[in-house]
Amino acid sequence: MRLARIVATSAAVAATRSRKQKTTELGALLRDCAPDEIPTVVAWLTGVTRQGRIGVGWRSLMALDAAPAGEPTLTVTGVDDLLTRLAAATGPGSVAERKQLLLELFGGADESEQHFLRRLLTGELRQGALAGVMADAIADAAGQPIDLVRRAHMLTGSLPQTAALAVFGGAEALGAVGLEVGRAVAPMLATPADSLADAVTSLGPELVIDYKLDGARIQVHRRHDDVAVYTRSLRDITAAVPDVVAVVRELDCETVILDGETLTLDADGRPRPFQDTMSRFGSAAEHGDDPAGLLRPFFFDCLHLDGVDLIDRPLAERLAALDTVAAALRIPSVRSPDVDAAQRFFDDALAAGHEGVMAKSLDGVYAAGRRGKAWQKIKPTHTVDLVVLGAEWGSGRRTGLLSNLHLGARDPDGGSPIMVGKTFKGLTDALLAWQTDEFPKHSSGRDGHTVYLRPEIVVEIELDGVQRSSRYPGGVALRFARVVRYRPDKTAAEADTIDAIRAMLP
Known part of the structure; x- marks a missing residue:
């Protein structure tokens, strides 16, 4: 298949807000692909290359002097092979080799293909x-069946792997996919509750309430002495968290998959600021035996234990398994409380320095990978995670600093964030100093008053509510919004949606 067909479909999908139309366009394209092209095309049209990061940035592409080809000739297989060569180019002489490969790629692309490739290679x-x-x-x-595809x-x-299974193996291959220790699964997500009393009433009496720690989400896999740690976005950070790995290696089991949080604590056991936790990722060794420099894991779920998959079992069974293997590392919780007991537990969580409860x-x-009513989060104030779309230059004491933030909610149908x-x-x-230094690195353009950003930075915003x-x-605006913190542990794809913002309307 020609790359031009992929580019045309990408443009058609971008031009509509209809989920049905997007699905129709993509489905028609995939049906026309050769089977071995499908994983590559699926990867590209979800914004990534099959090879992962290949070390090509905006500066390299902007400095590239490659005139567009007169007509489109590139093929999916040819481009994919070239990207594989590009990813493999390392060591002495690699800079010149990579430049030559990029010239070959972009020199064979027409103007629309160059635009597509530039955005693909830079994550745009x-x-x-x-x-x-x-x-x-x-x-x-x-x-x-869509349920089989989603589960796989x-x-x-x-x-891309799911697409290959669906095309080559059909329902049998899709249905055979199970948990695999060492392969991260999308984390379960929570829905904000209207209130603690509503959550207890709607979920009770068979419910558990956990502290909501102000840490970073982790998923830990262990097979014998091999331990892997993943972030909420499924990024492998094992090498960056040796203190977490050491704790998990001490557990009395052969295989396990645990879901939880990690954070740093003060000497008195209180959580340190979230920014401190994030700054410790990969730097624990620098702090030696200093307890304040250690990332402490705490777990609230167990998806697999010693050969038994638990992901489809009720939470009560998963917690029983967690208690057998890591009871000392379990997040504080209370089981089947009434509203008054739940409120006392909530107050205790806040007094201990935590965000709230789950x-x-x-x-x-x-x-x-889904938000549902089975998990509900309760905080003392409304907070949402939004995408920074731009920042205006300040005035007065903020002259020379990027200050006023433009905030966007995620489009659930995959379009650009909605302000x-x-x-x-x-x-x-x-x-202020940090964002003045950092934001220009993510700039997509600017005018006399504003630096506009590629949608890459997520910020947690506290607000009193929303209004039409x-x-x-x-069609909705935030009321009395204020910055809580930036969220380097989240990508724009994990920000709150416009639907979630609209649901807060009175």
Whole structure:
């Protein structure tokens, strides 16, 4: 298949907000692909290359002097082979080799193909083919049940691999996918509760309430002495967290998959600021035996233990397994409380320096990668994770500093983030200095007052609520928004959606 067909489909998908139309366009493309092309095309149209990161940045591409070809001739297989060579180019002489490969690639591409490739290689390709839409398209193209495709994607963590299974193996191959120790699965997510009382009433009486720690989400896999640690975005950070690995190696088991959080603690056991936890990733060795420099793991779920997969078992069974292997590392919790007991537990969590609590149904299974009512989070204030779209230059004492933030909510259908407000409140001198230095590295353009950013940076915003507004395209605006912290542990694909913001309307 010609690359030009992929480029045309990408443009068509970007041009519509209809999920059905996106699925139709993608499904038609996949049906026309040769079977061995499908994993590559699926990867590209979800914004990544099959080879992963290949070390090509904006500066390299902007400095590239390659005139567009007169007509499109590139093929999917040819481009994929060239990207494989590019990813393999390392060591002495690699700079010149990589430049020559890029010239070969871009010299063979017409103008629209160059634009597509430039965005693909720099992580800027966002035409709306998010995981959910692509999963629908795979099911449509392969003629397989969508539930089977979604489950296979959940357990493999890879849409290209899921597409290959659907096309080459059909329902039997999709259904055979199970948990695999050492292969990360998408984490289960929580829905904000209207109130603690509502959560207890809707989930009770068979529920458990956990502290909601102010840490970084981790998923830990262990097979004998081999331990792997993943972030919420499934990034492997094993080498960066030796203190967590050491703790997990001490557990009395052969194989296990645990879900939890990691954070740093003060000498008195209180959590240190979230920024301290994030700064310790990969730096624990620098702190030696200093307890403040250690990342401490705490777990709230067990998906596998000693050969038994638990992901489809009720939470009550998963917690029983967790208690047999890591009871000392379990997040503080209370089982089957009434509203008054839950409120006391919530107050204790806040007094101990934590964010709030999580209420969970003991009957619920682990719905990886999805938000559902089986897990509900309760905090003392409304907070949302939004994407920074730009920042305005400050005035007065903030002259020369990037200050007022433009904030966007994620489009659940995969389009560009949708602006919902601005704020300069909550920005400390340290944050102002940081974002003035950092934001230009993510710039997509600027005018006399504003630096506009590629949607890559996520910020946690506290607000008093939302209101209807004709000023912003989503029809809703934040009320009294203020910055809590930046979230380097989250990508723009994990920000809160415009639907979640609209659901907060009175």
